[in-house]
Amino acid sequence: MNNKFIRIYEDIAAHIRTGEIEAGTMLPSELDLSESYQTSRETIRKALKMLYEEGYIQKIQGKGSVVLDIRKIDFPISGLVSFKELAKKMGHRAKTQVEVFEDQKVDQSLFKTIHFGMDEQVWKIARVRNVDGERVILDKDYISQRLVPGLSKEICNNSIYEYIEEELGLSISFAKKEILVEEPTEEDRRLMDLDGFHNVVVVRSQVYLEDASPFQFTESRHRPDKFRFVDFARRK
Numbered sequence: 001m002n003n004k005f006i007r008i009y010e011d012i013a014a015h016i017r018t019g020e021i022e023a024g025t026m027l028p029s030e031l032d033l034s035e036s037y038q039t040s041r042e043t044i045r046k047a048l049k050m051l052y053e054e055g056y057i058q059k060i061q062g063k064g065s066v067v068l069d070i071r072k073i074d075f076p077i078s079g080l081v082s083f084k085e086l087a088k089k090m091g092h093r094a095k096t097q098v099e100v101f102e103d104q105k106v107d108q109s110l111f112k113t114i115h116f117g118m119d120e121q122v123w124k125i126a127r128v129r130n131v132d133g134e135r136v137i138l139d140k141d142y143i144s145q146r147l148v149p150g151l152s153k154e155i156c157n158n159s160i161y162e163y164i165e166e167e168l169g170l171s172i173s174f175a176k177k178e179i180l181v182e183e184p185t186e187e188d189r190r191l192m193d194l195d196g197f198h199n200v201v202v203v204r205s206q207v208y209l210e211d212a213s214p215f216q217f218t219e220s221r222h223r224p225d226k227f228r229f230v231d232f233a234r235r236k
Contacts, residue, residue: 197223
């Protein structure tokens, strides 16, 4: 089996990750790459296809392949986007690991944080997001069992929002968010790769269904070097 295109893909991807091939630059042409790697243009096309699918390059008709900025991932502030939707732009560079999935009753301390009723049953979920082999996000969720029944670890590993919208037929409407910078907790250091980082960016959100029922409280903890929080603003 000819795996030369995989070796070429890995070589170019490594140069992009280290910044030796800078974001915004064009890759050499298929002909130039085939001469450089001493292989066929078909092998180069397979390597470029893989780079495109993994989110390293964008193909531009008639021009070639432009290198994308993979060091920072655009994270919309005002939008409601699931990690699965965000991960589609990154190909197989992003993975999810469910660390905690359990039942919990809303007690006094939790009641102060989330907008659920006392003694209400919630799903307590913690998921680690791995990008380019590094654990860079810790997502902690509390989700109403009354409004979102039947949740499972397998669903959490795929997409909770996809399950809510496609399986339960509910409409996710809006969220109230706050963004803070905090010192890492022991849990952050245990579950994330934070060597050399002394802060995490924390996004706390209370998320509501179309009828204004709060169904989710989420705390998303990010390693600061990997994300760029973006929004669009217009002066009225």
